[in-house]
Amino acid sequence: GQNIDQPTEMTATEGAIVQINCTYQTSGFNGLFWYQQHAGEAPTFLSYNVLDGLEEKGRFSSFLSRSKGYSYLLLKELQMKDSASYLCAHMDSNYQLIWGAGTKLIIKP
Amino acid sequence: SAVISQKPSRDICQRGTSLTIQCQVDSQVTMMFWYRQQPGQSLTLIATANQGSEATYESGFVIDKFPISRPNLTFSTLTVSNMSPEDSSIYLCSVGIVEPYEQYFGPGTRLTVT
Numbered sequence: 001g002q003n004i005d006q007p008t009e010m011t012a013t014e015g016a017i018v019q020i021n022c023t024y025q026t027s028g029f030n031g032l033f034w035y036q037q038h039a040g041e042a043p044t045f046l047s048y049n050v051l052d053g054l055e056e057k058g059r060f061s062s063f064l065s066r067s068k069g070y071s072y073l074l075l076k077e078l079q080m081k082d083s084a085s086y087l088c089a090h091m092d093s094n095y096q097l098i099w100g101a102g103t104k105l106i107i108k109p
Numbered sequence: 110s111a112v113i114s115q116k117p118s119r120d121i122c123q124r125g126t127s128l129t130i131q132c133q134v135d136s137q138v139t140m141m142f143w144y145r146q147q148p149g150q151s152l153t154l155i156a157t158a159n160q161g162s163e164a165t166y167e168s169g170f171v172i173d174k175f176p177i178s179r180p181n182l183t184f185s186t187l188t189v190s191n192m193s194p195e196d197s198s199i200y201l202c203s204v205g206i207v208e209p210y211e212q213y214f215g216p217g218t219r220l221t222v223t
Contacts, residue, residue, distance in 0.1 A: 042201055042214035097212060101151045
């Protein structure tokens with residue numbers, strides 16, 4: 001079957017670094033996605049990994065290990081506006097996104 | 110990327126009625142999807158809207174309850190039929206860009222059924 005897990009909630013301090021982990025199980029794989037969703041808003045695309053390794057995009061980086069079924073989203077120099085839910089999703093063999101439940105990130109001053 | 114608009118942005122409807130949600134994209138796209146998101150929950154795919162053919166529904170969703178139209182490559186509608194309070198949710202349309210398979214979301218329609 002297909003399954004995807006990520007922590008429900010995390011708390012971090014403004015200016016710090018936080019890593020949000022995601023593990024998945026799938027019979028077919030076409031990439032791993034991270035989306036950001038502020039309360040009451042639609043999800044917005046953050047990153048896409050299809051090969052192993054780290055993809056860096058400004059303050060955000062995403063890592064993938066296909067053999068381990070594991071990804072993480074790394075957020076540096078945290079800002080208050082980074083308080084949001086972060087959704088991990090993998091794309092299956094039918095090119096459909098299978099979504100995790102999301103990690104609510106709370107940033108404290 | 111793609112710019113997606115949805116109408117209405119929110120509505121309050123009575124039990125037993127139907128609501129049609131429109132999704133408009135600013136460019137032609139092959140893949141369009143309809144999702145539901147309950148408060149505090151993740152996204153649940155309702156169906157894939159296929160241009161020129163019937164939509165493909167996920168387990169737990171049926172055409173009689175959620176009829177979908179896709180008359181062209183820039184527009185789709187989702188109807189929530191015979192609504193009950195359990196249908197209260199945010200309904201999101203999204204479009205898929207083939208390379209690198211990104212999905213972009215509309216702003217959502219917040220539906221409350223009383």
